[in-house]
Every structure is written in C-alpha cells, then in structure tokens.
Amino acid sequence: MNYEELANVLYPDVTKTIADLEKMYPERNLGEGVEVTRFAPSPTGRMHLGNLYASFIPEVIAKQTNGVFIVRIEDTDQKRKIENGIELGIADLEHFNYTVNEHPIKGGAYGPYIQSQRLEIYHTVAKYLVSIGRAYPCFCSEDDLTKMRENQERRKEPIGYYGRYAKCRNLSLEEIKEKIANGEKWVLRLKSTGNCDKKFIFKDLVKGTIELPENDIDQVLIKSDGIPPYAFAHVCDDHFMRVTIVTRDDSYISSVPYHLELWNACGFKPPKFAHLLPLNIKDGNSVRKISKRKDPEAAATYYHEKGVPVEAIKLYFATLMNSNFDGWYLQNPTSSYRDFEFSFSKMSKNGALFDLEKIINISKNYISRLTKDEVYNALLQWANEFDQEFAALITKYADYTKAILNIEREQQKPRKDFAKWEDVKASLWYMYDELFNNDSYEWGKINNLDEIKMILDKYFSNYYDINDDKDTWFNKVKELTDSLDGYTSDMKAYKENPDNYKGNVADISTVIRVAITTKSMTPDLYEILKLLGTQRIKKRIELIK
Numbered sequence: 001m002n003y004e005e006l007a008n009v010l011y012p013d014v015t016k017t018i019a020d021l022e023k024m025y026p027e028r029n030l031g032e033g034v035e036v037t038r039f040a041p042s043p044t045g046r047m048h049l050g051n052l053y054a055s056f057i058p059e060v061i062a063k064q065t066n067g068v069f070i071v072r073i074e075d076t077d078q079k080r081k082i083e084n085g086i087e088l089g090i091a092d093l094e095h096f097n098y099t100v101n102e103h104p105i106k107g108g109a110y111g112p113y114i115q116s117q118r119l120e121i122y123h124t125v126a127k128y129l130v131s132i133g134r135a136y137p138c139f140c141s142e143d144d145l146t147k148m149r150e151n152q153e154r155r156k157e158p159i160g161y162y163g164r165y166a167k168c169r170n171l172s173l174e175e176i177k178e179k180i181a182n183g184e185k186w187v188l189r190l191k192s193t194g195n196c197d198k199k200f201i202f203k204d205l206v207k208g209t210i211e212l213p214e215n216d217i218d219q220v221l222i223k224s225d226g227i228p229p230y231a232f233a234h235v236c237d238d239h240f241m242r243v244t245i246v247t248r249d250d251s252y253i254s255s256v257p258y259h260l261e262l263w264n265a266c267g268f269k270p271p272k273f274a275h276l277l278p279l280n281i282k283d284g285n286s287v288r289k290i291s292k293r294k295d296p297e298a299a300a301t302y303y304h305e306k307g308v309p310v311e312a313i314k315l316y317f318a319t320l321m322n323s324n325f326d327g328w329y330l331q332n333p334t335s336s337y338r339d340f341e342f343s344f345s346k347m348s349k350n351g352a353l354f355d356l357e358k359i360i361n362i363s364k365n366y367i368s369r370l371t372k373d374e375v376y377n378a379l380l381q382w383a384n385e386f387d388q389e390f391a392a393l394i395t396k397y398a399d400y401t402k403a404i405l406n407i408e409r410e411q412q413k414p415r416k417d418f419a420k421w422e423d424v425k426a427s428l429w430y431m432y433d434e435l436f437n438n439d440s441y442e443w444g445k446i447n448n449l450d451e452i453k454m455i456l457d458k459y460f461s462n463y464y465d466i467n468d469d470k471d472t473w474f475n476k477v478k479e480l481t482d483s484l485d486g487y488t489s490d491m492k493a494y495k496e497n498p499d500n501y502k503g504n505v506a507d508i509s510t511v512i513r514v515a516i517t518t519k520s521m522t523p524d525l526y527e528i529l530k531l532l533g534t535q536r537i538k539k540r541i542e543l544i545k
C-alpha cells in the first residue's frame with residue numbers, strides 16, 4: 001500500500017506537516033523542574049467545587065515551579081456545550097484568583113485554546129499517521145459494528161474493533177478510493193500494534209507504577225464529521241501546547257495504554273501523568289462525584305454569593321491535596337498556601353470527600369486572622385456585588401464599621417464568628433440604626449419588663465460611664481448586681497447554692513446586652529456599648545415597652 005498516496009486521498013486539503021506544527025509550536029524554554037500544566041474542561045459553564053479542585057492542583061504545581069498553567073476548552077462533544085459556557089467558566093476561575101497564563105479569551109502562543117478551532121492540527125497529525133501506515137479509514141456502518149459486537153458477545157470475546165474484526169484494515173487503495181468516490185462515510189482508525197495478552201507498565205505521579213493490558217483496539221481517531229474524540233485530541237493538544245504534566249480524572253487511567261500507544265505512534269514524547277481522584281460527595285449511604293445539578297451547595301457561585309473567601313476554599317483544597325498540609329499550616333498559620341511545597345506523591349490515594357463543615361471551619365479561622373482593614377475591604381467588595389444597601393451603609397460609616405469589625409480581632413485569640421461575608425450583617429445589624437429593629441428581644445432568666453427597666457435605669461443612671469476602662473466597667477456591673485436584691489456577683493457562691501439567689505452577674509449582663517442589641521449573644525458588650533455611644537444607648541432603652 002502506498003500510504004503517502006492514501007494520506008493525500010483522505011486529507012487532500014491538509015497542506016501543513018508535523019514539521020510545520022513543530023515550528024509553529026516550538027518547545028518551551030523551560031528550566032529544570034519547571035512544569036506546564038493544564039485544566040481542560042468542557043464548555044458547560046459555571047464551575048463547581050469539583051472542577052475548582054481539579055484546576056487548583058495543576059495551577060499550584062505550575063505556579064510553584066514558575067511554570068505555565070493553561071486552560072483549554074474541550075468542546076468536541078457539542079452536546080455538552082452551553083451558551084457563554086467558556087466565558088462563565090473562565091470568570092469562575094478568575095474569581096478564584098488562579099493564575100492562568102494561557103486561555104481562550106486571553107490567548108497565548110500555543111493557541112487556539114478551544115478544540116473546535118484546532119481541527120487543522122488534528123487533521124495534520126492524522127494525515128501523518130496515515131502516511132506512515134498507522135491509521136486507516138474505516139467504512140463500517142453502525143449496523144456492521146452492532147453485528148460485530150453481538151458476535152463477540154456470543155463468543156465471549158473482548159468487544160471492539162481489533163485483529164480479525166478490523167476488516168477495513170485490509171481494504172486496498174483502489175477500494176478506498178472507490179468508496180470515497182461513492183460518498184461513503186468513513187472514520188479514521190488507529191492501526192494498533194498492541195497485544196492485549198501483554199502487560200503494559202507505566203508510572204503515574206500519584207498512583208505509582210501501574211500495570212494494565214496493552215491496547216489492541218483500533219480506536220477512532222477522527223469521526224466522520226472530522227472531529228476527533230478526546231484521546232486523539234488530547235495527544236495533539238498536550239504535545240503542541242508542550243504540556244509536561246497531564247492532571248486529569250482517575251477514570252482515564254484504564255485508557256493510558258491506548259493513549260501512550262498514540263503518543264508513541266505520533267512520535268511525540270509523552271508527558272508525565274497524574275490521575276486524580278475526584279472530589280466526591282456523600283449521598284445517603286453512598287459516595288459519588290459532585291454534580292452541578294444535584295449539589296447546589298457545591299456550585300462556585302454559591303460560595304461567591306455567600307461571600308466565603310476564595311482563600312479559605314483554597315486552604316481547604318490544599319488540605320485535600322496533600323495530607324501533610326494541615327500539619328504545616330498549624331505551624332505556619334499566617335502563611336499563604338502558596339508557601340507550601342505541594343507534591344503528587346503526598347496526594348491521598350483514597351480520594352477526597354466534600355466537607356462543607358470543614359470549609360466553614362477553615363473559613364472562620366481564616367477570617368479571624370485578618371486585620372480589620374482586610375475584613376472591611378473584602379466585606380465591602382462582596383457587599384458592592386451582592387448587598388448594595390449594606391455596602392452604602394458601611395461606606396458611610398467606614399471608621400465606625402472598622403471599629404465594629406475590630407471587636408475581639410487583631411489579638412492573640414481572635415473571635416471566630418464569621419465564615420462568610422453575609423454573616424456580618426446577619427450578626428451585627430443592631431450596630432446600625434438603619435438596620436435596627438426591636439420586634440423581639442431574647443430576654444433570658446430576667447424577663448419581667450418592670451424589673452428589667454428598674455435594672456437598666458439603675459445601671460445607666462448610677463454606674464455606666466462610657467469613659468471607664470474595661471476592668472472598671474466590669475467591676476461596676478458587679479457592684480450593680482450586688483446592689484440588687486437577691487443577685488450576686490460571686491459566681492462561686494452562686495454555683496454552690498443557686499436556689500438562694502434570683503440570679504447572678506451574667507444574668508444582669510444579659511439584661512443590658514439584650515436591652516441594647518435585642519440579642520443574647522454578641523461580641524464583647526463593653527466594646528459594643530462604647531461604640532454605640534450614650535445617645536444611642538438612651539434611645540434604645542426608651543424603645544423597650
């Protein structure tokens with residue numbers, strides 16, 4: 001067979017050669033240890049945490065080695081496409097502050113970064129494979145293939161287009177020309193040289209050495225519409241984008257023998273592979289992959305809208321990615337995850353389970369360590385997008401808001417009350433007259449309005465002084481308590497004989513706290529009273545009826 005001629009018959013319009021592509025997309029000038037990684041989503045739009053975790057890994061590895069991180073859109077399956085899918089997906093990655101060096105919107109020297117725009121590249125490589133006798137056209141119809149499969153099932157033989165079943169392997173050039181002239185549809189298949197009785201050994205960066213049967217199937221490289229399925233497309237793309245590490249879902253591992261056969265047939269040096277377990281979610285008693293449809297709490301927009309800081313989610317990803325991250329972070333609590341050295345060898349082989357509670361906890365800790373200015377700025381940025389009314393309020397009262405946010409902050413053991421920016425208004429609304437309402441009071445043990453008013457009157461007329469320091473302030477609350485019939489500030493005495501008393505100093509503090517804020521749980525009451533100021537305190541007490 002004259003393969004050169006066959007190549008021209010099949011791809012008459014392809015004028016470029018592999019050598020041209022090699023020149024157009026030259027090897028990158030990378031130093032020792034520098035990695036080029038990529039994330040290759042379908043254009044299905046908004047990301048969920050599973051996608052964001054899958055992109056976190058190649059991004060940190062690229063960044064950590066001063067390498068390149070690429071986002072490539074794999075849109076060969078047009079059914080999965082949604083309108084603006086590419087833009088929305090990239091917007092989510094950018095919101096996560098991932099450093100993406102090359103992507104479809106931004107471009108780059110190794111583009112286009114959308115597979116449907118790379119057909120010329122695939123066809124050039126396909127033509128090359130035909131010209132060296134490693135690929136051939138197959139004219140089998142769906143019907144032929146179904147019959148073949150049924151035959152194989154009956155005989156309990158492996159399923160697929162291989163060996164003696166690969167009948168189009170044997171067509172002559174004349175036969176091929178005739179079929180094409182008759183307008184018969186064809187796909188391009190690899191002519192596999194593998195033997196499934198032989199073992200194929202390769203190394204995965206996460207899983208170590210893997211042994212699988214060799215591929216012997218003549219898989220489809222280019223479909224009849226000219227579009228390549230995933231396997232062939234990724235080989236061409238990762239080669240000509242000069243990717244050094246392919247990170248991708250674990251489900252691809254069984255196809256690696258086939259993929260590597262392709263890499264070798266094309267004469268390309270294969271990259272390193274890291275097959276990653278997906279971020280799973282618990283569903284009843286079983287565990288499954290995160291799904292955008294079934295798991296709204298896993299959507300990137302959910303966190304964005306609620307205001308969970310991106311940094312906190314990335315800290316969570318870091319703990320999932322490397323088991324030694326937690327310990328390191330405990331020792332380096334003020335560091336960024338970027339300071340940690342991530343590695344594939346420390347990746348869990350058991351997979352990661354999505355844990356909302358852990359994200360919330362990490363976020364609370366993360367926010368508690370921020371300064372008041374950092375909290376204010378991030379809160380304002382979030383509010384500008386999702387709660388403009390609140391944004392206007394905290395802009396109007398910027399210093400006052402910062403002072404509120406600084407209560408029990410910037411200290412050794414900061415208060416951990418916010419996990420997300422929407423929590424701020426929900427927990428501190430009473431600090432703003434514009435938001436204050438006294439529809440309900442969370443009175444505690446002391447709930448008789450006459451008694452409450454008597455206590456407040458006594459406290460604010462005889463004891464409270466806004467200029468007191470905290471110790472003096474608290475001593476005065478104790479003095480007030482002891483001056484009231486049946487109450488004690490002596491907690492020890494109270495605990496020994498609670499029945500002897502109507503209440504203790506905590507109950508009196510609660511009266512003051514609830515009177516001013518309506519809430520029984522607030523940050524430090526001393527600070528709150530000081531910030532609200534005498535005028536506002538007076539007005540709030542007048543509201544109690």
Ligand code: GLU
Pocket residue numbers: 039040041042074234246247248249
């Ligand atoms: N488009 C493929 C997917 O979404 C990407 C696989 C890869 O990263 O190579 O599963």
